[in-house]
Amino acid sequence: MAPGDILVDVRGVAKHYGEGETRVDALRSVDLRVHVGEVIALLGPSGSGKTTLLNVIGCILAPTAGRVELDGDAVFDGKWLRSDLRRLRLDKIGFIFQAHNLLPFLTAEENVSVVLDLAGWPAERGRERARDLLDYLEVGHRAKVKPALLSGGEAQRVAIARALANRPRIILADEPTAALDSGRAQLVMDLLRKLASDQKACIIAVTHDEKIFDRFDRLIHLRDGRLVDS
Amino acid sequence: MNLAIKDIRHGLFRFVLTCLGLGLLMTVVLAMIGIYNGLVADALAVVKAPAADVWVVEAGTQGPFAEASSIPATTRDAVARMPGVAEAGAITYQTIEASHAGGTLRLYVIGFEPGRPGGPQRITEGRGLGRSHFELLADRKTGLVPGETIRLGRDRFTVVGLVEDAMNSGGDPAVYVTLADALTLQTAMDPAAARVQAARGDGGLRPPTVAAVVARLQPGADVALLTATVRQWKHLSALSQSEQEQLLLASVVDRARRQIGLFLGILLSVSAVVIALIIYTMTMEKLKQIATLKLIGAPDRTIVGLIVQQALILGISGLAIGLALILLVKDSFPRRVVLEPFNALVLTGIILMVCLVASGLGVRAALKVDPATALGG
Numbered sequence: 001m002a003p004g005d006i007l008v009d010v011r012g013v014a015k016h017y018g019e020g021e022t023r024v025d026a027l028r029s030v031d032l033r034v035h036v037g038e039v040i041a042l043l044g045p046s047g048s049g050k051t052t053l054l055n056v057i058g059c060i061l062a063p064t065a066g067r068v069e070l071d072g073d074a075v076f077d078g079k080w081l082r083s084d085l086r087r088l089r090l091d092k093i094g095f096i097f098q099a100h101n102l103l104p105f106l107t108a109e110e111n112v113s114v115v116l117d118l119a120g121w122p123a124e125r126g127r128e129r130a131r132d133l134l135d136y137l138e139v140g141h142r143a144k145v146k147p148a149l150l151s152g153g154e155a156q157r158v159a160i161a162r163a164l165a166n167r168p169r170i171i172l173a174d175e176p177t178a179a180l181d182s183g184r185a186q187l188v189m190d191l192l193r194k195l196a197s198d199q200k201a202c203i204i205a206v207t208h209d210e211k212i213f214d215r216f217d218r219l220i221h222l223r224d225g226r227l228v229d230s
Numbered sequence: 231m232n233l234a235i236k237d238i239r240h241g242l243f244r245f246v247l248t249c250l251g252l253g254l255l256m257t258v259v260l261a262m263i264g265i266y267n268g269l270v271a272d273a274l275a276v277v278k279a280p281a282a283d284v285w286v287v288e289a290g291t292q293g294p295f296a297e298a299s300s301i302p303a304t305t306r307d308a309v310a311r312m313p314g315v316a317e318a319g320a321i322t323y324q325t326i327e328a329s330h331a332g333g334t335l336r337l338y339v340i341g342f343e344p345g346r347p348g349g350p351q352r353i354t355e356g357r358g359l360g361r362s363h364f365e366l367l368a369d370r371k372t373g374l375v376p377g378e379t380i381r382l383g384r385d386r387f388t389v390v391g392l393v394e395d396a397m398n399s400g401g402d403p404a405v406y407v408t409l410a411d412a413l414t415l416q417t418a419m420d421p422a423a424a425r426v427q428a429a430r431g432d433g434g435l436r437p438p439t440v441a442a443v444v445a446r447l448q449p450g451a452d453v454a455l456l457t458a459t460v461r462q463w464k465h466l467s468a469l470s471q472s473e474q475e476q477l478l479l480a481s482v483v484d485r486a487r488r489q490i491g492l493f494l495g496i497l498l499s500v501s502a503v504v505i506a507l508i509i510y511t512m513t514m515e516k517l518k519q520i521a522t523l524k525l526i527g528a529p530d531r532t533i534v535g536l537i538v539q540q541a542l543i544l545g546i547s548g549l550a551i552g553l554a555l556i557l558l559v560k561d562s563f564p565r566r567v568v569l570e571p572f573n574a575l576v577l578t579g580i581i582l583m584v585c586l587v588a589s590g591l592g593v594r595a596a597l598k599v600d601p602a603t604a605l606g607g
Contacts, residue, residue: 090527
């Protein structure tokens with residue numbers, strides 16, 4: 001693949017907590033490249049560093065050492081290279097949560113358009129984009145419903161719509177199918193694969209769900225903070 | 231998109247209940263402010279009623295409100311003749327209990343000379359005293375109505391008019407009678423043994439005494455000079471109107487005023503803590519949502535706006551409910567509840583400050599939230 005196709009480039013990233021006897025190495029010199037259209041899974045036992053790596057790529061957690069580039073922009077090289085990390089997340093990264101984390105006081109449509117509102121889109125255009133996304137994800141008929149009245153699958157699709165709203169090229173998912181039954185989980189993964197392809201994005205998902213392993217392009221295994229194979 | 235309003239509408243019932251609770255607390259705070267003001271206003275009402283410039287009282291006393299004062303009724307003529315005095319009137323004060331409508335009415339009886347200083351400034355219903363005996367003007371809070379009669383001492387008086395906000399510092403509503411009737415009433419209230427002795431002719435006739443003589447001065451007359459002149463008489467003393475008001479506040483109602491003032495301070499502190507707790511709890515309940523907002527890229531100003539707007543809406547709604555409730559019930563209090571626009575303004579300022587400080591605690595907690603907590607990992 002061409003260098004321009006690399007959306008996530010993590011080199012020599014390490015993260016430790018504490019010092020001396022209490023030191024815990026969550027990540028040890030991790031190198032990872034994710035290309036346009038790729039859908040990869042981060043696997044490993046609890047405490048292996050999956051979530052830490054996801055947080056580092058999501059610019060939520062500063063590594064102790066290493067370099068991180070997102071969509072061609074260097075964002076970390078021993079220190080954060082940008083002060084507006086939230087804006088960076090808003091523009092480049094979409095998050096899909098295990099428990100969908102929709103804002104309970106907003107309707108499905110508003111949960112999607114709030115991202116565009118934060119990004120400075122005009123309200124009407126934001127609503128249109130939200131409706132289009134919800135239609136695309138086949139939950140358009142539930143646009144005016146609040147999350148409490150959505151089924152698990154509907155809520156997760158709204159959460160995916162929210163993650164995609166501002167057309168991010170990097171989508172990070174934390175156990176995206178944990179709350180879904182087997183059939184619905186397969187559908188969500190098919191949808192994510194299609195989105196990655198359509199939007200020229202990449203998807204990095206933390207998962208334990210063996211039933212969906214075949215839907216990933218690569219399975220990245222972590223153990224004790226190291227990549228053990230891929 | 232206004233997230234604060236959306237969140238309030240989502241949990242509207244709970245928010246309204248919280249506002250109502252806060253509103254009731256504000257009602258109590260406003261009631262205490264009103265009672266405090268009412269205490270001062272009541273105490274001053276009786277002093278301000280004669281619209282006098284100078285009070286002439288018994289020497290060595292701070293009468294007639296802080297201490298008992300008794301001076302010869304003829305003092306009025308002497309004072310009226312002094313240079314600079316426009317008019318003077320003798321006045322008496324006494325508290326009596328009278329039977330009325332199957333109960334007991336505690337009344338503050340003010341005796342004055344119609345046509346001279348000492349009477350009420352405004353009659354809100356009925357007419358003034360037209361006859362020299364057995365007529366009275368009553369404060370509306372007595373429950374008496376024009377045309378009604380009531381027995382005071384040995385005589386029955388007819389209510390001919392009503393006045394408002396006339397009472398003593400203890401809150402007993404006032405009735406105005408002629409000085410002649412008041413002096414008779416004083417005699418009727420004398421101890422029984424003294425009255426028996428007087429009936430036997432023992433002790434002779436006492437010259438009539440009054441509590442004070444109030445004087446209004448001519449324009450440009452010097453109050454200080456007049457009071458100094460009066461003090462030269464061995465048996466008399468004089469106080470200016472402002473001295474009389476200060477004396478009343480400093481001695482008669484001071485302790486009650488400080489007590490209510492201290493209680494008001496405690497109540498305001500409790501309110502501040504309650505408001506802070508409500509706003510802090512509201513914020514803490516939203517930490518996961520705040521973490522999600524931060525994770526998806528919401529700037530700090532969006533999160534601060536969410537908390538501060540809700541805090542201000544809560545505070546202002548609570549205050550509005552409190553104001554509405556107190557205005558609705560203030561006339562049902564046995565004593566006057568006096569609320570000035572200034573009080574509402576000051577309380578609004580305090581509540582807004584409390585809300586801002588309280589939301590500051592919430593904002594601090596919210597800004598500390600790690601967006602990673604939204605990931606649940």
